[in-house]
Amino acid sequence: MPVYQYKAFDGKGAQTEGIVDASTPREAREKLKNRSLFVTDMVAVRTGGGAAKKSAGKSDTKGTALAKGAVAELEDGEDVGPVAPAFSFDALFMGRAKDELVSVTRLMATLLKAGINLVQAITSIIQQVEDPKLGTILRQVRESVQGGVSFADALAMHPLLFDPLYVNMVRAGEAAGALDQVLKRLADFMQAQKRMKNRVSAALTYPMIMIVLGCGVVAFLLTFVVPKIVTVVTKRGSILPLPTQILLTVQSAFVNYWWLGALIIGALYFAYTMFTRTEKGALLRDTWKLKIPVVGDLFRKQSVARFSTTFSTLLRSGVQATDCLKILVNVVDNRLLGKVIGEVRERIIEGTDIATPIKRSGVFPPVVGDMIAIGEESGQLDELLERIAETYDEEVDITSQKVTALIEPLIIVIMAAVVGFIVLAVVLPLVKGFKF
Numbered sequence: 001m002p003v004y005q006y007k008a009f010d011g012k013g014a015q016t017e018g019i020v021d022a023s024t025p026r027e028a029r030e031k032l033k034n035r036s037l038f039v040t041d042m043v044a045v046r047t048g049g050g051a052a053k054k055s056a057g058k059s060d061t062k063g064t065a066l067a068k069g070a071v072a073e074l075e076d077g078e079d080v081g082p083v084a085p086a087f088s089f090d091a092l093f094m095g096r097a098k099d100e101l102v103s104v105t106r107l108m109a110t111l112l113k114a115g116i117n118l119v120q121a122i123t124s125i126i127q128q129v130e131d132p133k134l135g136t137i138l139r140q141v142r143e144s145v146q147g148g149v150s151f152a153d154a155l156a157m158h159p160l161l162f163d164p165l166y167v168n169m170v171r172a173g174e175a176a177g178a179l180d181q182v183l184k185r186l187a188d189f190m191q192a193q194k195r196m197k198n199r200v201s202a203a204l205t206y207p208m209i210m211i212v213l214g215c216g217v218v219a220f221l222l223t224f225v226v227p228k229i230v231t232v233v234t235k236r237g238s239i240l241p242l243p244t245q246i247l248l249t250v251q252s253a254f255v256n257y258w259w260l261g262a263l264i265i266g267a268l269y270f271a272y273t274m275f276t277r278t279e280k281g282a283l284l285r286d287t288w289k290l291k292i293p294v295v296g297d298l299f300r301k302q303s304v305a306r307f308s309t310t311f312s313t314l315l316r317s318g319v320q321a322t323d324c325l326k327i328l329v330n331v332v333d334n335r336l337l338g339k340v341i342g343e344v345r346e347r348i349i350e351g352t353d354i355a356t357p358i359k360r361s362g363v364f365p366p367v368v369g370d371m372i373a374i375g376e377e378s379g380q381l382d383e384l385l386e387r388i389a390e391t392y393d394e395e396v397d398i399t400s401q402k403v404t405a406l407i408e409p410l411i412i413v414i415m416a417a418v419v420g421f422i423v424l425a426v427v428l429p430l431v432k433g434f435k436f
Contacts, residue, residue, distance in 0.1 A: 004028045004044050008037040009177070029148030039150065040175055097134035097161055102190045104129060104138075109183035118179075119145055137161055150174060165310060165331045172318045182317045189313045193306065196396060200302055203400035204295075207407040214415035221422055222251045229426050240429055247425035279335070286335040290363075294406055298399045303334045304368060305392035307341070312385035321381075322348055337363060354381075 004025065007017045016037065022028035025042060032039050104125055111121035122142045129135045137158050144154035152171035155162040166186065173182030230248060240248070254261075275281035290296045310331055314324040325345035329338045340361040347357040353376055359369035368388055375384030 004042050006032060006037075006039055006043075007041040008032060008039045010037055026148050033148055038174075039148075097131045097137070100129060100131050100134055101161065102187055102194065104134070105183050105190065106187035109180045109187060112180035112183065118151060134161070151179070163331065164327050165314070168319060168323070168327050169314065169317045172314075176318045178318075185313055185317060189309060192309060192393075196302065196305060196393060199397060199400055200298065203298070203404050206404060207411055210408065210411045210415075214411065214418075217415075218418055218422070219254070221419070222254050226251050226422065226426065227255075241425075243421065243425040244429055247422060282335040283339065286337070289334070290336065294403055298396065298403055299334070300365075301392050301395045301399055303332060303337050304364060305389050305396055307332055307337065308368070308385045308389035308392065312382045312389060315382040315385070321354065340364070 003019055003021050005017070005019050006028070007015065010016055020028050020031055022031055025044070028042060029039055107125055107128070108121055111124060112118065116124070119142060122138055122145070126135055126138045126142070129138065140158070141151075141154045144157065145151055150171070152167050152174055155170060156167045169182050169186050170179065173179040176182075226247065230244070230251075276285045289299050292299070307328060310328055311324055314327060315321065319327070322345055325341050325348070329342045329345070332338050332341065340358075340363045344354065344357040344361070348354060353373070355369045355373035355376060358364050358372060359366065371384045371388050372381065375381035378384075
């Protein structure tokens, strides 16, 4: 019978370790659970004492994630946890579940703080969730927990809904015996991130609507209005002015070859999508995003705010700095920023501080490196990161307003120029006494 070496917490919160024999990892966890031991790590020991494989939770999690091609491996060989694939049809139906996840996380924190055990809390939440997909996932999580798997490992089996940040914060909360506090902090974090994302989306939505409506007006003019007016003009037999000739050429190409244009646009979009799914393509895309005039500054500040908020939240939840950076590599919404964070982590492992490689990266604003340096020296890095996040949250608001204020008149001028050219091209032949 296999023998498992384990580490666990007893009923008083004291850490203990030992060995237990069982046929399967689940059976081993059940035995330890009956002894009122909360397992944090388990290793199957070979004959002679060598480690054969990791704990049931981690092994099962990794197996599940690998089946989906979704375990993130860093260069040191350690797992940050399962990460959702770059594209999945199941992910298309997770939007509503992710929106409801914030309230579910907050409710879970409230129930655990009230003294309700984990399984009963999950059961209570299942009865209240509205999204059927979320309800199904929570039932599977409950079954895993009842089977002896830790809550974090049970969540990690569903990477499309629970990202590495969520899973690792829950794992830290379980290890520290403060799961309710960590879940509350996680709910606050998710809500703040959602607010920031909505602010940026709102700033860019109105200009996009204006562009779409403007293009629709131009398409309507070229398809229905211009041909009728030009027909009347050409019947006169007079020579058409240059603007009118240009307009007719554009209108003819638009009406007769619109399908070719749509095909080219579709092919370019497909090629862009496939290229940006690669590591090199995603890195080039995110590097270019930060260099876009005006809008690039907004993206940079949003990424820095997300980095600071996430880093601070993880540190306050008891996660070590190197583990925080390992998680952040896959959590930040910019590949260039993730690459820099990975390099920062490598420098920290080599013995340097956090601030120095961040200052040298050239991606983070200098003030971020300076404040992190002060936080490291004072031992209040989490508080300084929170202040950075608050500062850049305000900067995102201000920059969003500036972007909207600059883009709106620019779009109006461009659309006015296009419509004005169309009107000019139509009116010129109609002017009496026109001679070419």
